Amino acid sequence: xxxxxxxxxxxxxxxxxxxxxxxxxxxxxxxxxxxxxxxxxxxxxxxxxxxxxxxxxxxxxxxxxxxxxxxxxxxxxxxxxxxxxxxxxxxxxxxxxxxxxxxxxxxxxxxxxxxxx
Amino acid sequence: xxxxxxxxxxxxxxxxxxxxxxxxxxxxxxxxxxxxxxxxxxxxxxxxxxxxxxxxxxxxxxxxxxxxxxxxxxxxxxxxxxxxxxxxxxxxxxxxxxxxxxxxxxxxxxxxxxxxxxxxxxxxxxxxxxxxxxxxxxxxxxxxxxxxxxxxxxxxxxxxxxxxxxxxxxxxxxxxxxxxxxxxxxxxxxxxxxxxxxxxxxxxxxxxxxxxxxxxxxxxxxxxxxxxxxxxxxxxxxxxxxxxxxxxxxxxxxxxxxxxxxxxxxxxxxxxxxxxxxxxxxxxxxxxxxxxxxxxxxxxxxxxxxxxxxxxxxxxxxxxxxxxxxxxxxxxxxxxxxxxxxxxxxxxxxxxxxxxxxxxxxxxxxxxxxxxxxxxxxxxxxxxxxxxxxxxxxxxxxxxxxxxxxxxxxxxxxxxxxxxxxxxxxxxxxxxxxxxxxxxxxxxxxxxxxxxxxxxxxxxxxxxxxxxxxxxxxxxxxxxxxxxxxxxxxxxxxxxxxxxxxxxxxxxxxxxxxxxxxxxxxxxxxxxxxxxxxxxxxxxxxxxxxxxxxxxxxxxxxxxxxxxxxxxxxxxxxxxxxxxxxxxxxxxxxxxxxxxxxxxxxxxxxxxxxxxxxxxxxxxxxxxxxxxxxxxxxxxxxxxxxxxxxxxxxxxxxxxxxxxxxxxxxxxxxxxxxxxxxxxxxxxxxxxxxxxxxxxxxxxxxxxxxxxxxxxxxxxxxxxxxxxxxxxxxxxxx
Numbered sequence: 001x002x003x004x005x006x007x008x009x010x011x012x013x014x015x016x017x018x019x020x021x022x023x024x025x026x027x028x029x030x031x032x033x034x035x036x037x038x039x040x041x042x043x044x045x046x047x048x049x050x051x052x053x054x055x056x057x058x059x060x061x062x063x064x065x066x067x068x069x070x071x072x073x074x075x076x077x078x079x080x081x082x083x084x085x086x087x088x089x090x091x092x093x094x095x096x097x098x099x100x101x102x103x104x105x106x107x108x109x110x111x112x113x114x115x116x117x
Numbered sequence: 118x119x120x121x122x123x124x125x126x127x128x129x130x131x132x133x134x135x136x137x138x139x140x141x142x143x144x145x146x147x148x149x150x151x152x153x154x155x156x157x158x159x160x161x162x163x164x165x166x167x168x169x170x171x172x173x174x175x176x177x178x179x180x181x182x183x184x185x186x187x188x189x190x191x192x193x194x195x196x197x198x199x200x201x202x203x204x205x206x207x208x209x210x211x212x213x214x215x216x217x218x219x220x221x222x223x224x225x226x227x228x229x230x231x232x233x234x235x236x237x238x239x240x241x242x243x244x245x246x247x248x249x250x251x252x253x254x255x256x257x258x259x260x261x262x263x264x265x266x267x268x269x270x271x272x273x274x275x276x277x278x279x280x281x282x283x284x285x286x287x288x289x290x291x292x293x294x295x296x297x298x299x300x301x302x303x304x305x306x307x308x309x310x311x312x313x314x315x316x317x318x319x320x321x322x323x324x325x326x327x328x329x330x331x332x333x334x335x336x337x338x339x340x341x342x343x344x345x346x347x348x349x350x351x352x353x354x355x356x357x358x359x360x361x362x363x364x365x366x367x368x369x370x371x372x373x374x375x376x377x378x379x380x381x382x383x384x385x386x387x388x389x390x391x392x393x394x395x396x397x398x399x400x401x402x403x404x405x406x407x408x409x410x411x412x413x414x415x416x417x418x419x420x421x422x423x424x425x426x427x428x429x430x431x432x433x434x435x436x437x438x439x440x441x442x443x444x445x446x447x448x449x450x451x452x453x454x455x456x457x458x459x460x461x462x463x464x465x466x467x468x469x470x471x472x473x474x475x476x477x478x479x480x481x482x483x484x485x486x487x488x489x490x491x492x493x494x495x496x497x498x499x500x501x502x503x504x505x506x507x508x509x510x511x512x513x514x515x516x517x518x519x520x521x522x523x524x525x526x527x528x529x530x531x532x533x534x535x536x537x538x539x540x541x542x543x544x545x546x547x548x549x550x551x552x553x554x555x556x557x558x559x560x561x562x563x564x565x566x567x568x569x570x571x572x573x574x575x576x577x578x579x580x581x582x583x584x585x586x587x588x589x590x591x592x593x594x595x596x597x598x599x600x601x602x603x604x605x606x607x608x609x610x611x612x613x614x615x616x617x618x619x620x621x622x623x624x625x626x627x628x629x630x631x632x633x634x635x636x637x638x639x640x641x642x643x644x645x646x647x648x649x650x651x652x653x654x655x656x657x658x659x660x661x662x663x664x665x666x667x668x669x670x671x672x673x674x675x676x677x678x679x680x681x682x683x684x685x686x687x688x689x690x691x692x693x694x695x696x697x698x699x700x701x702x703x704x705x706x707x708x709x710x711x712x713x714x715x716x717x718x719x720x721x722x723x724x725x726x727x728x729x730x731x732x733x734x735x736x737x738x739x740x741x742x743x744x745x746x747x748x749x750x751x752x753x754x755x756x757x758x759x760x761x762x763x764x765x766x767x768x769x770x771x772x773x774x775x776x777x778x779x780x781x782x783x784x785x786x787x788x789x790x791x792x793x794x795x796x797x798x799x800x801x802x803x804x805x806x807x808x809x810x811x812x813x814x815x816x817x818x819x820x821x822x823x824x825x826x827x828x829x830x831x832x833x834x835x836x837x838x839x840x841x842x843x844x845x846x847x848x849x850x851x
Contacts, residue, residue: 035825042821048814059810063783068440070776070827072419075443083444085451087777087828094829103826107835110822 024078024089026099033077039106123240124178132166132182135159139192150195152213160216163188167223177241180224184248189224190255193217198262200270214271215290222293225252225300227463246307253304254318257327265331268297276339280347288350295340295354298333302361303463322476325362329479338483341491344498352499353509360517361463362480365470368528371481372535378474392746395793403438403789405430417443441789454640464513465583466520467644484528492525493559500565515572516584519591522560526594529557530601554602554610561595561617569595570627577634582641589634589648596621596655618663625674628725631656636733638740647752650741654755657729657762661722670720730767732830735760739778745785745792753798761805770812771840776827779813782806 022028029035041047048055051069053062074086081089093099139160140153153159163183171179183189200214201207228242228249256264272294275287283291302324306316317323328334340348340355373381405411407430415432416424417439425443432439472480487495499518502510533552554561569591576584599621602614621627635653638646664670741748742756764770773779785792786803793799817823820839831839 035828038825042824045821047821047824048818053814055814056811059807059814060783060787062814063779063810064437064787067776067780067783068436071440071444075425076420076423080447080449082447082450084777084780085449087780088451090828091775091777091830099829100832103829103832104835106825107822107838110820111838 022078022080024081024086024093026093026096028078029090029093029099030102031077033073038073124182128170128178129182132163132179133186135162135166136183136186136188136192139163139188140196141192142195150192150199152196156196157209157213157216160213160220164216164219164223167220171223175235176237177245178237180245181241183224184245189221189252193221194255194259194264197264197267198259200262200267211271214267218268218271218293218297221252222297222300225249225297225304227300227303229463243307243310247310247313249304250306250313250315250319253301254315256301257323258318263327263331265298265301265327265333268294269332269336272336276336276347280349291351292354295351295358298328298337299354299358299361302328302358321362321366321470322473325472325476325480325483328362329483334479334483338486338491341487341495344491344494346494349498350509352495352502353511353514355495356499356514356517356521360466360521363484363521363524364466365468366472366480366524367469368484368524368531370472371477371484371528372531373477375474378477391793391795396790399789403431403434415439464516466587467642484525485532488525488529488532488556492557496522497559500559500568503568504564516587519569519572519584519587522565523587523590523594526557526560526591526598530594530598533601553607554598554605554613557598561598561613563620566595566617566620570624570630574626574630577630577637582645585634586641586645586648589652593648593652593655596659600659618659622660622663622670622720623673625672628660628672628728632728632734635729635737636731638733638737643744646737646741650738650752650755650759653729653734654759657726658758660725664720664722671717672720673717726762726767729759730763730769730772732772735763735772735778736830739781742781742785746790750797753802757798757801757805760809764805764809764812768840769836770809771816771831771836773809774813774816774823774827775830779810779827782809 041050044050051062051065053065055062071083074081074083074090078086078089094103136159138153138155140151140156142148143151163179166179167183171177196217197214200210228246230242234242272290275283275290278287305319305321306312328337337355337358340351344352344355370378370381411430412428413430413433414426414428416426417436418424427439427442427446429442432442496518503515503518559565569588573585573588573592576582576588599614599617602610603618605611605614631653634649638649738756738759741752745753748756760773764773782802783806784790786799786806792802816839819842823839826835826839837843
């Protein structure tokens with residue numbers, strides 16, 4: 001009985017855990033290839049040049065380029081999801097309290113006369 | 118599977134022997150049906166079996182046996198058919214006919230696959246539903262006699278009696294008669310069960326034609342126009358019948374002439390072919406020009422020295438296609454929430470039903486006569502019953518009421534339109550055009566509005582979406598009718614219309630409710646989506662016009678008054694009051710009471726329109742727009758006007774700067790699977806999309822933060838800054 005109470009004879013069951021599926025959550029969205037990348041691109045000042053936007057009169061082709069940019073960005077960040085699905089996932093993440101605060105912060109940073117606390 | 122297991126063998130033996138004893142076709146009398154010696158008693162026994170075995174024990178065994186024994190087609194229909202037209206005084210025959218009807222009604226009673234069902238129900242319901250289709254086909258398709266007319270004949274003696282002198286038996290017969298017609302109107306091929314090849318025999322068109330040809334419509338009209346006088350308790354059943362006849366029918370098609378309908382058919386076909394052709398063209402554009410194993414492979418260069426490989430010749434066409442294929446090749450899709458299947462109940466009205474030409478003609482005749490004579494008495498009577506919450510009303514009847522009112526109001530408007538078009542050239546029936554709107558006045562009074570508002574609020578609170586759907590349609594039609602009345606040449610009509618508008622727009626709660634419904638859309642189905650966007654569109658447009666014409670328009674707002682009152686109460690409850698303030702307090706309270714009742718303020722349309730321009734209402738219209746390939750011109754116009762208002766009148770285009778919305782607009786215009794370039798709304802939409810894109814790029818240049826914000830729905834606190842580049846100036850109370 002001593003063996004039993006010490007649990008010596010019992011076989012240790014090893015249950016194989018499924019590999020967790022990576023999620024498109026806050027952490028991933030805030031990691032380097034996520035929003036920081038977007039912000040870096042946006043603040044570099046060469047955004048439209050980088051995308052080779054043609055400007056006035058070429059709205060439709062420019063929008064296609066913009067959408068392609070987002071698609072590649074999303075594919076890089078979270079290759080699992082299709083573009084439309086990924087957008088929905090991100091939009092949902094944006095509802096969380098933390099994200100809302102951060103979004104507000106990002107916008108405030110762009111305002112003239114902003115001083116970091 | 119053997120028959121013996123489904124039903125207790127003894128029950129089956131009893132029922133079969135009764136059916137056999139009922140009678141049969143004779144060999145020597147040209148195969149005519151001959152009644153058994155004790156036919157009447159047999160019928161009564163069958164009725165008893167249905168009642169005391171099936172109903173009492175909550176089983177469907179007897180009904181199942183009777184279906185298998187083919188009682189309706191083999192016995193009841195021939196018996197009713199053999200009741201000679203001149204045999205009125207043949208008492209026995211008349212009693213047998215009534216006994217037949219008494220068995221027919223429970224057998225044809227609609228079975229719903231919802232609510233509590235026992236094992237027996239699950240076992241028998243599909244079979245009986247199929248059998249009911251056969252019953253209906255047998256009843257409508259009897260070639261020796263008109264069964265429906267025979268049934269009307271059963272009721273005639275009871276109808277002829279004045280209302281006060283009717284016995285309860287007479288009332289019972291009337292009820293039986295109407296329930297029978299209701300059942301006939303309801304029965305249809307159940308979508309989830311295999312077809313038995315009887316679809317056209319039991320279709321809506323066949324029902325309508327039979328109702329017209331066999332005088333059922335005449336009976337219904339008589340009852341409707343004498344509602345409240347000779348008839349009292351029958352209103353709900355008649356409503357049920359009418360609802361089941363008109364649900365899903367497009368009133369517009371009824372008033373088309375044969376020629377128009379034909380050309381409409383051709384344009385419909387043309388439109389369908391055009392859609393198909395444009396699809397074909399799109400596929401051809403991306404079709405491979407070589408065989409499937411030609412094996413093209415290329416890579417897409419990306420940021421940071423990365424590559425993605427894609428295969429297929431169509432990728433050579435351009436980046437767009439390559440990126441599209443990259444996306445398409447992904448295997449995982451976000452799990453979609455499945456919507457409950459609410460559409461297969463008999464109370465659903467969102468499915469369009471097409472009628473054949475003769476059936477349209479016949480239904481139009483009925484609707485014509487109904488509008489002229491039956492509409493007012495019928496709906497007034499029903500409204501009063503609803504107000505009283507009469508016992509005979511079921512929950513679905515409320516929905517049916519509002520749907521029917523909406524449908525007939527629309528029918529009336531279309532009828533007027535057609536008449537105007539018809540009369541104008543010859544100017545012969547000039548007096549006819551000036552007919553007043555009093556023939557639909559019964560639903561354009563304050564009582565109905567109060568009821569409509571209340572029911573709308575209740576169904577919104579209880580999340581009864583299908584009820585709310587019916588209410589919204591009704592409200593929309595009321596608004597449209599009033600709008601027509603304003604333009605009526607009769608001064609009286611204009612005055613009334615003005616009054617009605619005043620009443621509708623006076624209550625701020627109504628405004629708020631319309632906004633709330635629009636914002637609250639989530640997965641309630643397309644019919645609901647269509648109804649709520651239409652209501653919002655019509656309401657907003659009419660309110661805009663009305664408030665422009667009446668610059669000093671006042672509205673009653675309740676909330677503020679309450680707040681004020683609370684404040685006063687708090688003030689009054691503060692400790693340290695001197696006793697002399699008591700008088701003053703009660704006086705204050707009186708004033709507060711007055712304030713609460715009549716707190717009015719000037720209506721500001723812009724403020725109201727701003728309430729419409731929120732992310733949620735944009736989302737609702739976006740979900741409507743995603744169906745763009747299947748939307749009508751009118752629906753596309755509705756969505757266009759809304760977005761246009763948001764982006765360019767309210768200056769809130771920021772709400773549209775979300776990638777999925779932008780992608781949707783882009784897809785609509787540039788495909789793949791976009792709007793057809795020859796579509797009537799294509800030009801307006803493409804111009805709109807271009808303007809939005811232009812504005813968006815300008816904004817991105819000004820405020821790079823938008824690049825991130827494009828991923829999300831906007832937060833209220835940053836919305837104003839993103840649009841105007843500055844904080845909102847709030848008026849300080851200093």
